[in-house]
Amino acid sequence: MEMDKLVSLCKRRGFLFQSSEIYGGLNGFWDYGPLGVELKRNVKEAWWRDMVSGHDDLGVPAGAPEAYEMVGLDCSIIMHPQVWKCSGHYDLFHDFMVDCRESKKRYRHDQVKGRWVSHDGKRLFVATAVEDEQQRSDVQQRALKYFNLRGKDAGDLTWETDLVSLITVTDLAQVLGPDAKQLGTLTPPREFNLMFKTIVGALGGEDDAAFLRPETAQGIFVNFKNVLDSTRVRIPFGIAQTGKSFRNEITPRNFTFRSREFEQMEIEFFCHPDSSFQWYQYWRDRRLKWYVDLGLAGDRLRLREHSADELSHYSCGTSDIEYAFPFLNSGEYGELEGVAHRADFDLRSHMEGKLDPSTRPLKLETGPDGKPRWRGSGKDLSYRDELTNARFIPHVIEPSAGADRATLAFLCEAYTEDQAPDENGVMQTRIVMKLHPRIAPIKAAVFPLVKKDGMPEVAQRIYRDLKRNFNVFYDEKGAIGRRYRRQDEAGTPYCITVDSQTLQDQTVTIRDRDTLRQWRVNLHDCVAELRQRLSP
RNA sequence: GCGGGUGUAGCUCAAUGGUAGAGCGACAGCCUUCCAAGCUGUACACGAGGGUUCGAUUCCCUUCACCCGCUCCA
Numbered sequence: 001m002e003m004d005k006l007v008s009l010c011k012r013r014g015f016l017f018q019s020s021e022i023y024g025g026l027n028g029f030w031d032y033g034p035l036g037v038e039l040k041r042n043v044k045e046a047w048w049r050d051m052v053s054g055h056d057d058l059g060v061p062a063g064a065p066e067a068y069e070m071v072g073l074d075c076s077i078i079m080h081p082q083v084w085k086c087s088g089h090y091d092l093f094h095d096f097m098v099d100c101r102e103s104k105k106r107y108r109h110d111q112v113k114g115r116w117v118s119h120d121g122k123r124l125f126v127a128t129a130v131e132d133e134q135q136r137s138d139v140q141q142r143a144l145k146y147f148n149l150r151g152k153d154a155g156d157l158t159w160e161t162d163l164v165s166l167i168t169v170t171d172l173a174q175v176l177g178p179d180a181k182q183l184g185t186l187t188p189p190r191e192f193n194l195m196f197k198t199i200v201g202a203l204g205g206e207d208d209a210a211f212l213r214p215e216t217a218q219g220i221f222v223n224f225k226n227v228l229d230s231t232r233v234r235i236p237f238g239i240a241q242t243g244k245s246f247r248n249e250i251t252p253r254n255f256t257f258r259s260r261e262f263e264q265m266e267i268e269f270f271c272h273p274d275s276s277f278q279w280y281q282y283w284r285d286r287r288l289k290w291y292v293d294l295g296l297a298g299d300r301l302r303l304r305e306h307s308a309d310e311l312s313h314y315s316c317g318t319s320d321i322e323y324a325f326p327f328l329n330s331g332e333y334g335e336l337e338g339v340a341h342r343a344d345f346d347l348r349s350h351m352e353g354k355l356d357p358s359t360r361p362l363k364l365e366t367g368p369d370g371k372p373r374w375r376g377s378g379k380d381l382s383y384r385d386e387l388t389n390a391r392f393i394p395h396v397i398e399p400s401a402g403a404d405r406a407t408l409a410f411l412c413e414a415y416t417e418d419q420a421p422d423e424n425g426v427m428q429t430r431i432v433m434k435l436h437p438r439i440a441p442i443k444a445a446v447f448p449l450v451k452k453d454g455m456p457e458v459a460q461r462i463y464r465d466l467k468r469n470f471n472v473f474y475d476e477k478g479a480i481g482r483r484y485r486r487q488d489e490a491g492t493p494y495c496i497t498v499d500s501q502t503l504q505d506q507t508v509t510i511r512d513r514d515t516l517r518q519w520r521v522n523l524h525d526c527v528a529e530l531r532q533r534l535s536p
Numbered sequence: 537g538c539g540g541g542u543g544u545a546g547c548u549c550a551a552u553g554g555u556a557g558a559g560c561g562a563c564a565g566c567c568u569u570c571c572a573a574g575c576u577g578u579a580c581a582c583g584a585g586g587g588u589u590c591g592a593u594u595c596c597c598u599u600c601a602c603c604c605g606c607u608c609c610a
Contacts, residue, residue: 008547
């Protein structure tokens with residue numbers, strides 16, 4: 001499937017529009033149209049129902065170590081700035097970058113290392129961005145090459161310093177960039193604010209800076225104690241939240257896949273450290289199955305377990321649920337959801353202060369003065385087992401899904417072109433969105449076969465009956481075939497048609513979107529018929 | 537952020553330094569007894585800003601957006 005066909009259909013039928021389109025659009029922002037908003041709401045509602053409100057707190061789900069509870073939360077988008085300092089986002093999202101005008105490459109300012117060297121009265125800083133062990137040899141080779149010397153002449157070079165960070169260099173004109181052949185090709189370091197900054201208070205200045213959340217998860221961690229104190233939940237349990245998050249992506253791309261404003265569906269699942277790996281496996285498999293059950297079956301969906309060197313030091317497992325989006329190259333997958341074992345990193349960070357994720361066991365990150373880089377809340381976020389009186393900091397499993405990415409994947413998977421006969425029996429190309437009935441924006445359309453003989457009146461009564469239960473659509477205009485095809489493009493799974501036989505025996509036809517099969521049911525049974533077919 | 541490409545009606549596309557045309561779609565009406573192209577009619581567009589010019593949708597510059605590649609991000 002070519003992506004532009006789907007993009008065109010989304011625009012044409014009102015699934016997705018570019019944000020602020022009449023003003024030329026805004027990079028990285030998208031709007032959901034009348035069909036799109038129904039689809040995305042259905043995706044979020046299916047997630048909430050399947051994970052939270054419909055969860056059976058008493059039973060042990062297949063694959064789970066034991067029964068568990070689920071509760072929800074909806075926290076503010078703007079939180080105390082200290083939240084992001086302790087979570088690590090503040091440091092991580094404020095990188096300084098330098099670009100190379102010659103090689104067109106971009107580097108993190110603090111990660112570029114190099115040495116001052118001089119030869120024949122010329123002095124320069126040879127920079128490198130290769131891995132630690134190879135930095136010295138890379139610097140030497142490139143210095144020799146620059147001065148047009150052979151390897152055996154390495155002794156002619158005068159090294160003024162050992163490897164130092166590019167941060168220490170003020171005059172970029174004397175720098176040989178990591179992939180450059182000429183001097184002075186690096187731009188001055190520029191700050192990348194990956195968190196959206198805003199001001200709290202009408203008279204606020206820089207001291208009142210706050211951030212739009214880059215993830216919903218931190219709101220759950222900072223409310224962990226509130227939930228414990230107000231709900232009687234006991235470990236193991238999960239807190240779920242859906243909501244908007246914001247990241248100032250450098251390169252928004254690929255339709256809605258990488259947006260600057262996006263919606264997440266996240267669970268933080270709190271459990272005992274001893275059973276955390278079993279819970280990680282449960283959530284990984286459970287979340288994959290959710291996508292399969294809603295229609296993402298097949299090769300385009302996969303679970304990818306992160307390799308050991310990809311994992312954070314504190315994590316003993318992370319998996320991505322990925323989908324082979326049509327805009328990616330063959331063999332490439334895009335992340336729909338990450339299921340991460342986060343151990344006690346987050347709760348401890350909000351207690352003690354920002355932890356250094358590269359330490360094991362985790363230690364507080366300290367500044368140049370030896371004091372904590374960012375102070376935590378100082379509140380006790382440990383958990384006391386009321387049966388054993390044991391006190392511990394829970395470990396966390398985090399299934400973090402993108403609502404817009406899931407919605408986009410469902411759209412991509414649903415887009416189908418097949419052949420269907422026209423009124424003369426000639427096969428015509430048909431565009432049909434084969435969305436799972438649970439997430440389809442319109443559940444059924446009701447038509448009178450023709451606009452006369454009392455058929456519209458009967459069809460309207462059926463429409464009103466159904467409308468109390470489902471989002472259904474009534475249409476009496478034009479040829480019946482055209483009305484069917486319109487609903488195919490909207491992804492409506494069923495069409496109910498009143499014909500002349502209805503007037504005799506009170507039955508109507510129901511047409512299946514995917515098979516084009518039709519069968520008759522009594523018009524009073526339409527609600528029951530649909531309910532049975534739309535239930536999870 | 538860099539390089540390349542693209543921007544004309546809701547969608548897909550055309551033409552032109554002298555005031556834009558088609559197909560599909562939409563709407564109104566007619567006709568239609570089950571899978572889009574039967575008839576009549578209607579509405580709707582040169583992404584934005586500036587420049588050159590008597591005159592710019594067309595040429596130039598800037599900008600915005602989208603696509604491809606790199607980079608980046610996770």
